[in-house]
Amino acid sequence: MRRRLSIGVQWALRYTLALLMTVSVFAIVTYSEVARRTERDAALVLALQVNEVAESLRQAEGDTEGVMESIERRIASAEGDLKLGFALFDAQAGPLFARGSLERYPTAVPEELVSGEESEVTRQLEVGENYPYLVTTLSAGDGYVQGALYSRRFVRNARDVRDIYLYSTPVLLILTAGLGYALARGSLRPIREMNRTARRISGTHLDEKIPTTGSGDELDELAGTLNDMLVRIAGGVERMRRFSGNAAHELRTPLNALRSRLEVTLEQPRDAEEMRRALVETAQEVEGLAHLVNAMMRLAQSEAGLTREQKIPVDLGMLLGEVGDFFAPLAEEAGVDLRLEAGPTVVIPGDPAWLHELFANLLDNAIKYTRKGGRVELRLSSLDGNAWVEISDTGVGIEESDLPRVFEPFHRVGPHREAPGVGLGLPIAREIARAHAGELQVESRVGEGTTFTVRLPQAG
Amino acid sequence: MIRILYVEDDPTAREYIQKGLTERGYSVDSAADGKLGLERALTGPYDLMILDVMLPEASGFEILKQVRERQIDTPVLFLSARGEVADRIAGLNLGADDYLVKPFAFAELVARIQAVARRSLSEPDDGQLAVANLVLDLRRHAVERGGEAIELTPKEFSLLEYLLRNEGHAVSRAMITEKVWGYGFDSYSNLIDVHINHLRKKLDHGFEPKLIHTVKSVGYVLEDRQTAGP
Numbered sequence: 293m294r295r296r297l298s299i300g301v302q303w304a305l306r307y308t309l310a311l312l313m314t315v316s317v318f319a320i321v322t323y324s325e326v327a328r329r330t331e332r333d334a335a336l337v338l339a340l341q342v343n344e345v346a347e348s349l350r351q352a353e354g355d356t357e358g359v360m361e362s363i364e365r366r367i368a369s370a371e372g373d374l375k376l377g378f379a380l381f382d383a384q385a386g387p388l389f390a391r392g393s394l395e396r397y398p399t400a401v402p403e404e405l406v407s408g409e410e411s412e413v414t415r416q417l418e419v420g421e422n423y424p425y426l427v428t429t430l431s432a433g434d435g436y437v438q439g440a441l442y443s444r445r446f447v448r449n450a451r452d453v454r455d456i457y458l459y460s461t462p463v464l465l466i467l468t469a470g471l472g473y474a475l476a477r478g479s480l481r482p483i484r485e486m487n488r489t490a491r492r493i494s495g496t497h498l499d500e501k502i503p504t505t506g507s508g509d510e511l512d513e514l515a516g517t518l519n520d521m522l523v524r525i526a527g528g529v530e531r532m533r534r535f536s537g538n539a540a541h542e543l544r545t546p547l548n549a550l551r552s553r554l555e556v557t558l559e560q561p562r563d564a565e566e567m568r569r570a571l572v573e574t575a576q577e578v579e580g581l582a583h584l585v586n587a588m589m590r591l592a593q594s595e596a597g598l599t600r601e602q603k604i605p606v607d608l609g610m611l612l613g614e615v616g617d618f619f620a621p622l623a624e625e626a627g628v629d630l631r632l633e634a635g636p637t638v639v640i641p642g643d644p645a646w647l648h649e650l651f652a653n654l655l656d657n658a659i660k661y662t663r664k665g666g667r668v669e670l671r672l673s674s675l676d677g678n679a680w681v682e683i684s685d686t687g688v689g690i691e692e693s694d695l696p697r698v699f700e701p702f703h704r705v706g707p708h709r710e711a712p713g714v715g716l717g718l719p720i721a722r723e724i725a726r727a728h729a730g731e732l733q734v735e736s737r738v739g740e741g742t743t744f745t746v747r748l749p750q751a752g
Numbered sequence: 753m754i755r756i757l758y759v760e761d762d763p764t765a766r767e768y769i770q771k772g773l774t775e776r777g778y779s780v781d782s783a784a785d786g787k788l789g790l791e792r793a794l795t796g797p798y799d800l801m802i803l804d805v806m807l808p809e810a811s812g813f814e815i816l817k818q819v820r821e822r823q824i825d826t827p828v829l830f831l832s833a834r835g836e837v838a839d840r841i842a843g844l845n846l847g848a849d850d851y852l853v854k855p856f857a858f859a860e861l862v863a864r865i866q867a868v869a870r871r872s873l874s875e876p877d878d879g880q881l882a883v884a885n886l887v888l889d890l891r892r893h894a895v896e897r898g899g900e901a902i903e904l905t906p907k908e909f910s911l912l913e914y915l916l917r918n919e920g921h922a923v924s925r926a927m928i929t930e931k932v933w934g935y936g937f938d939s940y941s942n943l944i945d946v947h948i949n950h951l952r953k954k955l956d957h958g959f960e961p962k963l964i965h966t967v968k969s970v971g972y973v974l975e976d977r978q979t980a981g982p
Contacts, residue, residue, distance in 0.1 A: 648935050
């Protein structure tokens with residue numbers, strides 16, 4: 293497999309490419325503009341000179357000698373690198389006189405002037421020197437005046453500009469690549485830091501945090517999100533650890549009783565009746581263990597959540613009615629008044645068997661902790677797209693300090709630890725609510741009663 | 753004598769369950785893996801098959817599939833350590849008659865074997881289930897004892913109907929929860945005792961003979977012990 297370039301290098305390359313494109317466009321525009329302007333300047337300078345000569349020729353009125361002298365002066369006084377040249381032609385474009393550069397490179401009068409189409413023509417003249425000459429010819433009186441100018445001084449400006457770009461661009465590109473790489477690495481540092489932290493984090497070191505800079509930028513946000521996730525995972529792992537610990541403890545106690553009974557029974561020869569009694573008691577203990585294991589299994593299953601196929605429309609009012617009927621004889625025996633208040637039909641997507649278990653656990657709990665003459669009420673309502681089920685009792689209530697722990701596996705509340713059950717009913721109930729994307733909450737006042745509230749979303 | 757094929761890979765369970773069933777008067781063949789189990793299932797004539805779901809060579813589901821493909825209609829009872837609702841439904845959809853999750857009580861297994869073995873209960877022609885002087889009319893949804901009408905709630909009616917359909921055979925609390933209330937959880941099977949007591953009060957109070965009896969470590973049975981004997 294080809295190794296991918298690091299993000300730092302990728303970004304540096306992108307910066308460089310972007311700069312190369314920008315500089316190229318800029319250079320082409322600047323160079324052509326400078327070239328255009330210098331050419332225009334050169335043409336203007338030359339046109340001025342030629343027109344002045346033509347003007348003096350007109351004023352001389354045939355005294356060409358004076359004009360020739362003035363031309364000599366002009367060439368002599370002009371800066372040498374302009375390599376000025378002048379030439380005069382008769383009406384038939386026959387050369388009369390040539391000085392300066394035009395003496396060296398005699399140039400014919402252009403056709404357009406002879407034919408009368410144009411009165412002034414400017415041409416470039418390549419003669420094998422580094423720069424071209426500009427040659428302007430115009431009609432003057434009954435002849436033609438021609439002037440020439442070496443364009444070096446003007447064109448050099450444009451070429452200088454071009455050369456500056458040519459030489460400076462590679463330097464700029466290298467600089468940009470380097471800077472881009474450094475910048476990219478700089479802004480990627482938090483990611484490398486995250487990566488290092490993530491490597492250190494394992495099942496045993498979930499309390500490590502990814503450092504945040506507090507800048508509030510996207511990377512900081514990402515670090516925050518990852519940290520939140522770590523907290524949730526750590527919570528899950530911690531719950532799992534506590535659950536296994538508690539589960540082992542819960543299993544160990546009855547196992548120990550079982551073992552003692554069996555071993556002590558086997559120590560001495562016993563009569564058949566005594567053996568039988570020991571076995572009967574053993575069988576009862578094993579049944580309790582089986583109940584415990586089944587409950588653990590159901591907790592694990594409810595934690596695993598619901599599949600889409602498991603969800604069907606469930607009429608909660610009807611379901612609560614069934615659960616209520618199921619528990620009615622128990623409430624009656626306990627002398628507890630059990631009431632169901634259900635308004636209009638409320639239907640939610642869910643697994644009826646799981647929901648039955650959820651409300652059975654809450655109802656069983658409520659009846660168990662309510663004294664004779666007390667009341668247990670089931671209320672169903674629908675609000676804001678949620679079904680709400682309240683199970684409230686007038687029972688003994690739960691101490692405030694115990695409230696956060698009632699949903700912990702194997703936690704049995706306060707002075708009622710002797711109440712039957714394995715301490716998994718409420719955790720299972722909560723997991724079932726969560727599996728339906730809902731939640732289970734509890735409120736309680738000691739001596740007044742407890743209310744469990746189940747929220748279940750109606751849209752699935 | 754009822755002939756049972758029992759396929760189970762755990763040797764201890766196999767030994768004791770086979771022993772227990774034999775002592776109860778069943779004729780039991782056992783197999784320790786799916787391949788042998790399937791061979792026996794396809795050759796021997798059995799009245800009932802008890803299949804563990806997770807077996808070496810071929811799963812209990814696999815055995816049932818092959819057996820049903822060959823048009824063998826023998827009732828099948830699954831045993832499984834997996835209690836997931838989905839597994840249970842998968843097993844029953846394949847055509848199993850019952851699904852029992854480990855660990856189970858031996859008495860529970862026996863009660864279910866009896867129920868499965870007589871599953872082909874025919875619907876009474878006149879729509880009435882009767883024992884001694886008790887008559888349950890399925891069409892009118894009414895119950896009479898010695899000519900006297902007895903008012904029952906709908907669930908009590910279903911419970912009595914279930915007991916009557918299994919007249920003379922013990923049914924477990926878990927079976928009642930499943931069949932009458934329709935839920936597979938056993939957490940509240942002790943509540944069945946309360947429901948039975950309510951039914952008993954209405955049905956047996958002031959009437960003779962007593963019809964609903966507790967069967968120790970199993971559950972309940974409805975029968976007329978005065979004529980049927982203990």
